[in-house]
Amino acid sequence: MKKRMKLVLASILAAGCLFASGCNAPAPSGSTSGSSTTVGVIMTGSSHDSGYNEAVADAAANLKKMSGVSVITAEQIPETNAVTDTMQQMADQGATIIFATSYGYFKYALAFAKKHPDITVLHQGGYQDGTFPANFGTYWGAAYEPVALGGMAAGKATKTNKLGFVYAFPIAQSIANIDAFQLGAAMTNPNAKTYLVNTSSWCDPVKQKEAVNALSAQGVDVFSQHQDCQTTVIQTAKAKNAKVVGYHYDASELAGSSWLTGSAWNWTSVMKSIVTTVKQGKFKGSKYNANWIGTFANGDNPLELASFGSSVDSETRSAIKTEQKKLSKKGASVFTGPIYCQDGTELVKAGEVATYQDVNNFSCLVKGVVGTLPSTSD
Known part of the structure; x- marks a missing residue:
């Protein structure tokens, strides 16, 4: 390297x-x-x-x-x-x-x-604490929104009620995505559970293949992931005739008949807006000179729902689209209480809705997720 x-x-x-x-x-x-x-x-x-x-x-x-x-x-x-x-x-x-x-x-x-x-x-x-100088900012999207929609497709497609999720690091984004994926799956299949494997790398094809093989041996028949590269996860799952929910990029052509749907980043709009803001001399004090987060409710989430695969029936597509419309309303969130951690403690109270900042501080996995988080010094 x-x-x-x-x-x-x-x-x-x-x-x-x-x-x-x-x-x-x-x-x-x-x-x-x-x-x-x-x-x-x-x-x-x-x-x-x-x-x-x-x-x-x-x-x-x-x-x-x-x-x-x-x-x-x-x-x-x-x-x-x-x-x-x-x-x-x-x-x-x-x-x-x-x-x-x-x-x-x-x-x-x-x-x-x-x-x-x-x-x-x-x-x-993603969101970072602290104050920023006048020439710095972060930008991201509420990734867990479309990830939850992908979970709905996974929950409906599984025949074993076992979903696999291969992730890199136990950072806030990954925890939120894992939790949202399971919550989405439970919407279409209350018996679905999400099984985890951690690779400790953004892109390690060897570890990714090992992860899919290990999960498959446990009966997992639908896979998703939070890795930078998804080719190996998709190809390995496809070879086992499993289904796939993608992340980061629409890889429907790569996955073929294994593709259900996924989440795909479209950074063009926000990056162009940032460049224009800087060129106009208006960056200091702007929404980009901070933590900018795009959401469905604001109509600017850069992470979009990807295309549907041929095996996703019209009923499932309609249910996903309906949930997407709900999440597009102001104040809506997949993290609406009551939501409980694996150990039964209350993560989000009944009637309450977690903000992005709340979600960014989640440190537990929700009920229905099988696996634990490795310790991290980050």
């Missing part, structure tokens, strides 16, 4: 047009008058992962179509000081806006923004 990182960074230095929009030299740092604004987009994985990073790459490609904008991209940059080096290389090429698009980039992106007040830095990865 280190060797690959060095090669990527060296290529940025030696041949800017490798990552830039076209092969024109980027505009000088901070210069937008009479020339293009240079935007940097950094990804932790491959831009062809049929998952999280490919969705980011699609948005970066659309940013290139904006008038007066050039784009530099870098992929497979680990969540280490390597991202700081990459941001610096982009700044040296004239980038005045940088999107650091992985969860683990946060502390590096924030530190870089503090040291470079002339560069606007955006972190893609």
Whole structure:
């Protein structure tokens, strides 16, 4: 990985047009008058992962179509000081806006923004506590909303009442997605349970294959995941004639008849809006100079319900669409009480609705989830 990182960074230095929009030299740092604004987009994985990073790459490609904008991209940059080096290389090429698009980039992106007040830095990865400098913000979506809808499809499709969920790290987003997936499954099948396997990696095909095999041996016949790359999970599940609910990217073509539905990021709108806000000199104090969260209720959730597979009947599709309409009403949430943790303690009281901030602080798995969370120092 280190060797690959060095090669990527060296290529940025030696041949800017490798990552830039076209092969024109980027505009000088901070210069937008009479020339293009240079935007940097950094990804932790491959831009062809049929998952999280490919969705980011699609948005970066659309940013290139904006008038007066050039784009530099870098992929497979680990969540280490390597991202700081990459941001610096982009700044040296004239980038005045940088999107650091992985969860683990946060502390590096924030530190870089503090040291470079002339560069606007955006972190893609969810709600973060604390105050931000005038040139920094985070953006994300209420991912658990469409994930719950996918859970509905899974609950209806299972013949064994056993659903599998392969996740990377026990972070707030993953816990919320696991819980929402189970809550959604229970809407269509009260007997459905969600079985967990943790890989401790955003993209490790070997561990993903082992996880699917282990869950399959327990009788799981529908799989979902919170991994950056989903190709291996899908292919392994497909080989076992199991069904799949995707995450991050619409991989219906890859999954074929195994595809039920999923959640797919569409970052283009929010990223374009951020770039426009910065170019207009209106970023400071804007909604993006904070924790921006898109939701169904606001009509701006960047995580959308993906396409339905051929095996999803009209009744199930209608039920999912009806629930989506409910979640689109102000104040609605899949996390409406009463909701209980595995051990029976009350997570959300009857009649109460958890806010995004509440959900971001959940640390328990809901009833119906089988498995435990590993300890984390994060």
